[in-house]
Amino acid sequence: MAKISINIATGTIQKEELIVGIDLGTTNSLVAIIHPESKQAIALKDIDNTTLVPSILHFSENGHVTVGREAKSFLETDPTNTIYSVKRLMGKSYNDIRTNQHSLSYKIIDDDTERLVKIQVGDTFYSPIELSSTILHELKNRAEHVLKMSISKCVITVPAYFNDAQRQATRDAGKLAGLEVLRIINEPTAASLAYGIGLSSAETKTIAVYDLGGGTFDVSILKITDGIFDVLSTNGDTFLGGDDFDKVVGQHFITQLGLTDEELTADKRLVQIIRLKAEEAKKQLTLNELFESTILETPVSITRAEFTKLISPLIDKTISCCQKALNDSQLAKDDIDVVVMVGGSTRTPFVKQRVSEFFGKPINDSVNPDEVVALGAAIQADILAGNNKDLLLLDITPLSLGIETMGGLMDVLIPRNSKIPGKAGRQYSTQKDGQSGIKVAVYQGERDLVSDNRKLAEFNLTGIPAMPAGLPKVDIQFMINADGILQVKASELRSGVAQTIEVKPQYGLSDAEVETMLMDSITNAKSDIQIRALIEAKTEAEQMIQLTENFLHKHQQYITDDEKQATLTGIQELQTSINDNDKNAIMSLTEALNTITSPYAERVMDIAVSEALKGKGV
Ligand code: ADP
Ligand code: MG
Numbered sequence: 001m002a003k004i005s006i007n008i009a010t011g012t013i014q015k016e017e018l019i020v021g022i023d024l025g026t027t028n029s030l031v032a033i034i035h036p037e038s039k040q041a042i043a044l045k046d047i048d049n050t051t052l053v054p055s056i057l058h059f060s061e062n063g064h065v066t067v068g069r070e071a072k073s074f075l076e077t078d079p080t081n082t083i084y085s086v087k088r089l090m091g092k093s094y095n096d097i098r099t100n101q102h103s104l105s106y107k108i109i110d111d112d113t114e115r116l117v118k119i120q121v122g123d124t125f126y127s128p129i130e131l132s133s134t135i136l137h138e139l140k141n142r143a144e145h146v147l148k149m150s151i152s153k154c155v156i157t158v159p160a161y162f163n164d165a166q167r168q169a170t171r172d173a174g175k176l177a178g179l180e181v182l183r184i185i186n187e188p189t190a191a192s193l194a195y196g197i198g199l200s201s202a203e204t205k206t207i208a209v210y211d212l213g214g215g216t217f218d219v220s221i222l223k224i225t226d227g228i229f230d231v232l233s234t235n236g237d238t239f240l241g242g243d244d245f246d247k248v249v250g251q252h253f254i255t256q257l258g259l260t261d262e263e264l265t266a267d268k269r270l271v272q273i274i275r276l277k278a279e280e281a282k283k284q285l286t287l288n289e290l291f292e293s294t295i296l297e298t299p300v301s302i303t304r305a306e307f308t309k310l311i312s313p314l315i316d317k318t319i320s321c322c323q324k325a326l327n328d329s330q331l332a333k334d335d336i337d338v339v340v341m342v343g344g345s346t347r348t349p350f351v352k353q354r355v356s357e358f359f360g361k362p363i364n365d366s367v368n369p370d371e372v373v374a375l376g377a378a379i380q381a382d383i384l385a386g387n388n389k390d391l392l393l394l395d396i397t398p399l400s401l402g403i404e405t406m407g408g409l410m411d412v413l414i415p416r417n418s419k420i421p422g423k424a425g426r427q428y429s430t431q432k433d434g435q436s437g438i439k440v441a442v443y444q445g446e447r448d449l450v451s452d453n454r455k456l457a458e459f460n461l462t463g464i465p466a467m468p469a470g471l472p473k474v475d476i477q478f479m480i481n482a483d484g485i486l487q488v489k490a491s492e493l494r495s496g497v498a499q500t501i502e503v504k505p506q507y508g509l510s511d512a513e514v515e516t517m518l519m520d521s522i523t524n525a526k527s528d529i530q531i532r533a534l535i536e537a538k539t540e541a542e543q544m545i546q547l548t549e550n551f552l553h554k555h556q557q558y559i560t561d562d563e564k565q566a567t568l569t570g571i572q573e574l575q576t577s578i579n580d581n582d583k584n585a586i587m588s589l590t591e592a593l594n595t596i597t598s599p600y601a602e603r604v605m606d607i608a609v610s611e612a613l614k615g616k617g618v
Helices: 094-103 128-147 164-176 187-194 242-257 261-266 268-284 304-329 349-359 372-384 511-523 525-554 561-579 583-613
Strands: 005-007 012-014 020-024 028-034 041-043 057-059 065-067 107-109 118-121 124-126 153-158 180-186 204-212 217-225 228-237 290-295 298-303 338-342 401-405 409-414 422-428 438-444 454-461 474-480 486-492 498-503
Touching: 020 128, 020 187, 020 372, 028 128, 028 372, 041 372, 057 128, 065 128, 094 107, 124 128, 124 583, 128 164, 153 164, 153 187, 153 372, 164 180, 164 525, 180 187, 180 372, 187 204, 187 217, 187 228, 187 338, 187 372, 204 304, 204 349, 217 304, 228 304, 242 268, 242 298, 242 304, 261 268, 268 290, 298 304, 304 349, 338 349, 338 372, 401 474, 409 422, 409 474, 409 525, 438 486, 438 498, 454 486, 454 498, 511 525, 525 561, 525 583, 561 583
Parallel strands: 020 153, 153 180, 204 338
Antiparallel strands: 005 012, 020 028, 028 041, 057 065, 107 118, 118 124, 204 217, 217 228, 290 298, 401 409, 401 438, 422 474, 438 454, 474 486, 486 498
């Protein structure tokens, strides 16, 4: 089942499909392609002639969603329904983001610290994957509109420090947007490609990529040998960027205007005017020595020297990150061959000057820093499309490999298109007290339910010593050797029991079957992800009910009748929503049950601890 595209502009059938490169940024996102005639990488322009789409979503009362510049205008007027910086939440649990949550003005659900975060808008819950997918879908639509052809394949970039879960979440977001994600590549790798570094297979180079965006900073040290990029080290600050430049400039204006804190808290509109004026000033100071304007008819001004002084401590921080990255890579400044500048904030001349001084060499800043990552992704896409015959492509896995987890879900350990040889591992635990064995079922495919994928092997890891549920550490390791043979090893780390099995993942599958499996995953992405979300919500809710029932039983003497009654009602309501398969109800009732139990759970735990201290035991 191959797909054909018709070029609406020319009325001809497009034989070669265009694969786009996408920079899915924290602040801005954009799409780039290799121009079919000029063979140059170009970023796609929007109707308003800009390439950047702000990574912001707004949900209106009637459920209408807008993305980009239009959504950005709601940041101050409708903050609880305007979602930004979704990228910070990808693949994260509430525990991961607890300390930084205050910086977000929308609602993040925190009913269970180990779970992946959810965002609540009105009475609907969204995962970061769904929200990112909405942005990607908008980018896809805009690209299709400009190019007048259908787009179904892409390369998406992620920061080099993104872990497995964050990369998988990005992949899922693409899939949900109806895009086949041919590869996830590192942003610094993409930026290097955009400068033509790494495009000839004979070259060996060490590169430092300095990326200062809107809200995040990272620096990566890469080594490229024979066309293969290796990340030697990364460092950075996920809460440092151009927004902080705006803040210090805004503060400067506030002082000039003589405004008090009370006046500012009382007037949200004024705060927004100042913030926008500050960003305008910052951008103008990139080219000019002086910025002069008015805020509500009062004159304000700032010189480049003043601006430089204000941001200097922020730049100091980025420079010490560069030093740490160098230390971690065990290299000296002299070992760095090339320094590449990425991110809108590297337009500020003082940033360029400091980075160049630190590395002791000229920097590469000729490619537009907002676009450089997307342009590199387009170059990678073109290589994958086979248009750049000089480059050899590494052997990759054609389909994802993973194991079955709770509720029959597929947990991918090695995503499709991973390099061969390769390996990956993850830890699991038991669900029942005293459970002595665990089933390891290995599957291949792109669907969320294992029943839709292809089973490769199954075995039981037995002999786990009796322990309470959740305590055993079952480590599953996947290793694919250069011949494409997969070895799966399961071991319980506390006791050392282990078992290994070997399988040949592709055995018996033709190219056409692989293609069909891929197409099915795209067609069914939406329902798959909905089913997955439902199963996850149900599993969590069932665990919550069981925990609560155990707790009630064990500590009944400390719990009042009212509390007990409220809890039993809460459990019953939650159970009904589980039986009804109503995802949103399950999630809000799980949260409600948590709200009922947490006050007395805390009290009971305090009593239990003090009794234990008295030597009474619990
Ligand atoms: P991200 O990678 O986080 O999505 P970008 O690379 O798009 O972010 O960078 C956005 C930041 O670049 C914003 O803080 C913006 O104000 C800043 N920026 C854009 N143009 C300029 C300029 N001319 N001078 C200084 N900063 C700029
Ligand atoms: Mg970026």
